[in-house]
Amino acid sequence: xxxxxxxxxxxxxxxxxxxxxxxxxxxxxxxxxxxxxxxxxxxxxxxxxxxxxxxxxxxxxxxxxxxxxxxxxxxxxxxxxxxxxxxxxxxxxxxxxxxxxxxxxxxxxxxxxxxxxxxxxxxxxxxxxxxxxxxxxxxxxxxxxxxxxxxxxxxxxxxxxxxxxxxxxxxxxxxxxxxxxxxxxxxxxxxxxxxxxxxxxxxxxxxxxxxxxxxxxxxxxxxxxxxxxxxxxxxxxxxxxxxxxxxxxxxxxxxxxxxxxxxxxxxxxxxxxxxxxxxxxxxxxxxxxxxxxxxxxxxxxxxxxxxxxxxxxxxxxx
Amino acid sequence: xxxxxxxxxxxxxxxxxxxxxxxxxxxxxxxxxxxxxxxxxxxxxxxxxxxxxxxxxxxxxxxxxxxxxxxxxxxxxxxxxxxxxxxxxxxxxxxxxxxxxxxxxxxxxxxxxxxxxxxxxxxxxxxxxxxxxxxxxxxxxxxxxxxxxxxxxxxxxxxxxxxxxxxxxxxxxxxxxxxxxxxxxxxxxxxxxxxxxxxxxxxxxxxxxxxxxxxxxxxxxxxxxxxxxxxxxxxxxxxxxxxxxxxxxxxxxxxxxxxxx
Numbered sequence: 001x002x003x004x005x006x007x008x009x010x011x012x013x014x015x016x017x018x019x020x021x022x023x024x025x026x027x028x029x030x031x032x033x034x035x036x037x038x039x040x041x042x043x044x045x046x047x048x049x050x051x052x053x054x055x056x057x058x059x060x061x062x063x064x065x066x067x068x069x070x071x072x073x074x075x076x077x078x079x080x081x082x083x084x085x086x087x088x089x090x091x092x093x094x095x096x097x098x099x100x101x102x103x104x105x106x107x108x109x110x111x112x113x114x115x116x117x118x119x120x121x122x123x124x125x126x127x128x129x130x131x132x133x134x135x136x137x138x139x140x141x142x143x144x145x146x147x148x149x150x151x152x153x154x155x156x157x158x159x160x161x162x163x164x165x166x167x168x169x170x171x172x173x174x175x176x177x178x179x180x181x182x183x184x185x186x187x188x189x190x191x192x193x194x195x196x197x198x199x200x201x202x203x204x205x206x207x208x209x210x211x212x213x214x215x216x217x218x219x220x221x222x223x224x225x226x227x228x229x230x231x232x233x234x235x236x237x238x239x240x241x242x243x244x245x246x247x248x249x250x251x252x253x254x255x256x257x258x259x260x261x262x263x264x265x266x267x268x269x270x271x272x273x274x275x276x277x278x279x280x281x282x283x284x285x286x287x288x289x290x291x292x293x294x295x296x297x298x299x300x301x302x303x304x305x306x307x308x309x310x311x312x313x314x315x316x317x318x
Numbered sequence: 319x320x321x322x323x324x325x326x327x328x329x330x331x332x333x334x335x336x337x338x339x340x341x342x343x344x345x346x347x348x349x350x351x352x353x354x355x356x357x358x359x360x361x362x363x364x365x366x367x368x369x370x371x372x373x374x375x376x377x378x379x380x381x382x383x384x385x386x387x388x389x390x391x392x393x394x395x396x397x398x399x400x401x402x403x404x405x406x407x408x409x410x411x412x413x414x415x416x417x418x419x420x421x422x423x424x425x426x427x428x429x430x431x432x433x434x435x436x437x438x439x440x441x442x443x444x445x446x447x448x449x450x451x452x453x454x455x456x457x458x459x460x461x462x463x464x465x466x467x468x469x470x471x472x473x474x475x476x477x478x479x480x481x482x483x484x485x486x487x488x489x490x491x492x493x494x495x496x497x498x499x500x501x502x503x504x505x506x507x508x509x510x511x512x513x514x515x516x517x518x519x520x521x522x523x524x525x526x527x528x529x530x531x532x533x534x535x536x537x538x539x540x541x542x543x544x545x546x547x548x549x550x551x552x553x554x555x556x557x558x559x560x561x562x563x564x565x566x567x568x569x570x571x572x573x574x575x576x577x578x579x
Contacts (some may be wrong), residue, residue, distance in 0.1 A: 042477075178432065182431075182433055182439075184432070186411075186418065186422070196370065197406035200390055201423075205391070215437050307404030
């Protein structure tokens, strides 16, 4: 039995959703705060999953795309006076357009060359954010980004913001599952297995890859939008190469071509960085060890633990 | 008019002539054999016909359309499918998915329709699933649909590649050494299968090393050597042609009597 089959059981889904909805009522503010970050990060991570897990294109520019989404809404709301909600689609659109303009040609390159191209894109975006001071405020960042409001109700506290991030994350999860279950999802997996064979069964390989890139950018842009209005401050360093590496690790660590695995890994790794704080300066060493051991014992992702269990159980039944 | 015809098709790799002025006609409903020693250009010819390589010179016409500048996916949609000499399956995907991808024939604009759950999308998927089921049944894979392709035994992988090509519902099917690596009984089964596919009206071009298989299946055969077409005619006659014998077994020089086998 696969993970998705387990999750498809309605009571599993209902229980998970109920727990997630009730959670902020019981959890301390700080925990809800971390949960918000986890939910926000699932967006760029799932987005990257389209490109990396399913299409076999490793990108190190997801941090930059996340930043494009965040900066678009940050600048539209602070400099041009837009209402936050109205900037959601422009932020997503801007990220997609920029990603396709910068990476549309590169995504057709063979694996390693594409990785190098994405590092270039990552650096270009960071340099522009840092140096186009008239537009982006450069190293000062953009401050006082307004909170998202529904009428007079402003999503200013982590508890209030939580329901928005949860709603967006759940929608993004369901949409992502549907994209992967679509014919496009089949084409992407086929071309990641064998590009030549894919084109010989009429898959327009180039177009499919650009579509995967656009999807990954859309998810990153949506995540960036949420991030900007949650933290309410953006700075180029939040969207540097380090962020890109982190999203890549999160999207690979969870499970090979598993969206649930990506979400799980985002949760585990993001909470690990928080819970490892008592280790002080040894924190990143401990974090590195978790990654190392995870990759050594579960090269196809930590979700294989769950899978092995469930398949062993079903095998025992028959 | 021929289903497929090439005129003076030439291709060179870094100066090495892989195909030289190939003129070839494949008639509708035919089962054509293509033989020749290793490196004679058989697979290169298939790669050119199916749009994986671009010709340096010459033209290719398929069903009345010039295709020598078309992309691989476009040529497939116009009705030409192929298999590969070294099996190129989608290794991580299930048997059913391998065939399903082909049965969808690269339908575009599908992502949005599928995500939104449109009726037209559902219909297209149902139709593709029916085609896939039919092709899997024909190739004897109906019981293995949920296995992962790379876990299949070799003989079944071979049939899966054939099923995948059939799911494209081709007018012309190019088979590149389908019998390579098969044992005699699998070979006989394959021969029967090819005959059946041909019987359903699919035109087939078959690249094969096994001369007996070619003479057994194909009325007509062509022979390639060093990228040139050196013989074209009834398969039983062609294999007896002295030039063909020479190409396969080496020059039989009078006086010295050297036989290279």
